[in-house]
Amino acid sequence: MADVLSVLRQYNIQKKEIVVKGDEVIFGEFSWPKNVKTNYVVWGTGKEGQPREYYTLDSILFLLNNVHLSHPVYVRRAATENIPVVRRPDRKDLLGYLNGEASTSASIDRSAPLEIGLQRSTQVKRAADEVLAEAKKPRIEDEECVRLDKERLAARLEGHKEGIVQTEQIRSLSEAMSVEKIAAIKAKIMAKKRSTIKTDLDDDITALKQRSFVDAEVDVTRDIVSRERVWRTRTTILQSTGKDPTLRTKQPIPAAYNRYDQERFKGKEGNANSIGSETEGFKIDTMGTYHGMTLKSVT
Numbered sequence: 130m131a132d133v134l135s136v137l138r139q140y141n142i143q144k145k146e147i148v149v150k151g152d153e154v155i156f157g158e159f160s161w162p163k164n165v166k167t168n169y170v171v172w173g174t175g176k177e178g179q180p181r182e183y184y185t186l187d188s189i190l191f192l193l194n195n196v197h198l199s200h201p202v203y204v205r206r207a208a209t210e211n212i213p214v215v216r217r218p219d220r221k222d223l224l225g226y227l228n229g230e231a232s233t234s235a236s237i238d239r240s241a242p243l244e245i246g247l248q249r250s251t252q253v254k255r256a257a258d259e260v261l262a263e264a265k266k267p268r269i270e271d272e273e274c275v276r277l278d279k280e281r282l283a284a285r286l287e288g289h290k291e292g293i294v295q296t297e298q299i300r301s302l303s304e305a306m307s308v309e310k311i312a313a314i315k316a317k318i319m320a321k322k323r324s325t326i327k328t329d330l331d332d333d334i335t336a337l338k339q340r341s342f343v344d345a346e347v348d349v350t351r352d353i354v355s356r357e358r359v360w361r362t363r364t365t366i367l368q369s370t371g372k373d374p375t376l377r378t379k380q381p382i383p384a385a386y387n388r389y390d391q392e393r394f395k396g397k398e399g400n401a402n403s404i405g406s407e408t409e410g411f412k413i414d415t416m417g418t419y420h421g422m423t424l425k426s427v428t
Contacts, residue, residue, distance in 0.1 A: 132243045133186055134167040141193060142229040154186055160247050163187040168241035169234070172218040183241060188213040189223070196224065243368065245360050 136156050140147055148155040152163050166183040175181035188207075192215045195203050200217055207214045215223060219236060226234045306314075419427060 132168055133161050133165060134169055134189070134237070137167075137186070137189065138227050138229070141227050147190070149190075154190065161186055161244065163190075165244045166241075168238045168243065169219075169223060170236045170238050170241075172216045172236070181238065181241075183238070184215060184219075184223075185213060188215055189227070192220070192223070193227065239368075243365060245358075245362075245365060247358055 136159065137147075139145075140156055145157075149163075153160050154163055163186055165186050167186060167189065169184045169189070171182040171184060191207060191210070191212045192203070195206060198206065200220065204214050222231075222234055222236060225231045226237075
């Protein structure tokens with residue numbers, strides 16, 4: 130997931146709808162608060178030891194909505210609505226980046242800490258006011274479905290009651306069949322009816338249980354997702370969080386004094402061969418000095 134300034138640039142170039150609801154700015158399935166800081170540095174800050182300041186999402190969005198106004202009129206309107214203004218030196222460069230005329234800007238701080246947007250699920254999660262409004266509405270469709278299920282179940286049970294074998298019919302059949310055969314047929318019919326009624330009841334009860342389980346699961350999932358906040362993604366985890374890479378470079382170690390270096394120079398009374406080797410055969414006093422001598426004695 131990109132930073133809020135890149136998302137705003139993408140939506141502005143593609144002319145997508147940006148929804149502002151209360152103190153929240155919604156970009157599709159992600160949202161940021163209005164006062165979130167972008168990574169665009171305010172002109173004149175971050176120099177001579179001053180801390181860097183960044184434009185907020187609200188100030189940049191207000192500039193895009195009032196880009197047709199001249200800068201003095203825009204400043205007065207922003208002051209009226211108590212919104213931070215985009216300074217004149219940053220106006221042209223920032224608008225060029227947001228309109229796609231430039232791929233990047235020198236004022237964008239890539240090492241600035243990024244605010245991760247709140248993910249909004251389009252399938253399960255809905256706004257709190259929408260959920261509240263839906264909860265207040267009478268669930269006419271659900272009540273109608275439950276009523277139809279009850280009527281269908283009652284009709285099935287009534288049909289089974291009407292089909293129960295009557296004792297008069299058994300007595301009338303006793304003349305044509307034996308008592309054992311009639312009893313066997315009766316037991317078979319009752320067993321079949323019991324299994325049929327049991328299957329129908331199980332199907333209806335299972336359907337009602339599944340429906341109630343799905344409703345409860347959706348409510349729990351909606352509550353969990355509403356409190357979920359995405360802090361890191363596979364993209365933002367690779368971005369810098371403000372660490373200074375210069376701190377990792379090793380400082381050069383200054384050269385220390387070595388007492389063995391003085392052995393390369395010999396005194397005047399030393400070995401002549403060593404002196405010659407040091408001065409390539411020339412008679413040069415490498416240990417000589419003009420200390421204590423006058424200008425006349427030197428010339």
